[in-house]
Amino acid sequence: MDATALFKFSSGLYVVSARAGEDVGACVINTGLQLTAEPLQVEVVVNKQNYTEGVIERAGHFALVPITQEADMPYIGRFGFRTSANFDKFGGIETRETILGDPYTPACAACVVACEVVQTLDVGTHMIFVGEVKDAEVLSDAEPLTYAYYHSTLKGKTPPKASSYVAV
Ligand SMILES: Cc1cc2nc3c(=O)[nH]c(=O)nc-3n(C[C@H](O)[C@H](O)[C@H](O)COP(=O)(O)O)c2cc1C
Known part of the structure; x- marks a missing residue:
């Protein structure tokens, strides 16, 4: 089997973030997706070893931001190769909060959606969080960043904790 065949799948790049009390987590994912329109639901797939996974679980809500090509x-x-366990990812950059209390930066952000976790699914290495959208706001007209653009133009790499990681 050639697992690199799945490199042909299209997706965007997102930052998912959450705050549980004083605890903040945020990371890049390529697994944000709208699930349904009524109710408005999205999902994110987050590695259990990512600090952000535990924060979302404890918070019960998250913010999801599609990254623009300005990134x-x-x-x-900052968001995809460092860990919130020992690094303040929102330090020194403009930070706002959703109505549910999750931090996000409007920098390089096409929009923001504030989500309440309504279902979780354990898929082994990763957890799927289904979020009902409680608020949404367009932040920029800039083009959202696709995973293909990330690879071809930014020459970016996929770290082992991404769902789409393939050791080649
Ligand atoms: C292009 C790219 C795609 C990624 N996709 C995912 C993903 O879909 N799910 C995930 O859990 N981590 C993904 N990651 C990895 C996390 O962003 C990374 O492990 C991050 O450092 C975790 O931060 P945290 O420990 O603060 O949560 C991706 C990273 C990059 C750069």
């Missing part, structure tokens, strides 16, 4: 590799590195 550069330092931006991706």
Whole structure:
């Protein structure tokens, strides 16, 4: 079997974030997806070893932001290659809060949706969180960043904790 065949799948890149008390987690994912229109639901797939996974579980809500093409590799590195366990990902950048209390940055953000977790599914290495959208706001007209653009133009790599990681 050639697992790299799945590189042909299309997706965007997102930052999912949450706050549970003083605890904040945020990470890049390529697994944000709208599930239904009524009720408005989305899902995110988060590795159990990512700090953000536990924060979403404890918070019971999350913010989801599609990243725009304005993002550069330092931006991706901040959210996608470092861990909230020992690094304040919102330190030194403009940060806002959703109505559910989750932090996000409007920088390189096409929109923001505030979600309450209504279902979780354990899929082994990752948890799927289904979120009902409680608030949504368009933040920019800039093009959302696709995973293909990330690979072809930014020459970005996929770290082992991403759902789509294939050791080649
Ligand atoms: C392009 C890209 C795609 C990623 N996709 C996912 C994903 O879908 N799910 C996931 O759990 N982690 C994904 N990651 C990995 C996390 O962003 C990364 O492990 C991050 O450092 C976790 O941060 P945290 O420990 O603060 O949660 C991806 C990273 C990159 C750069």
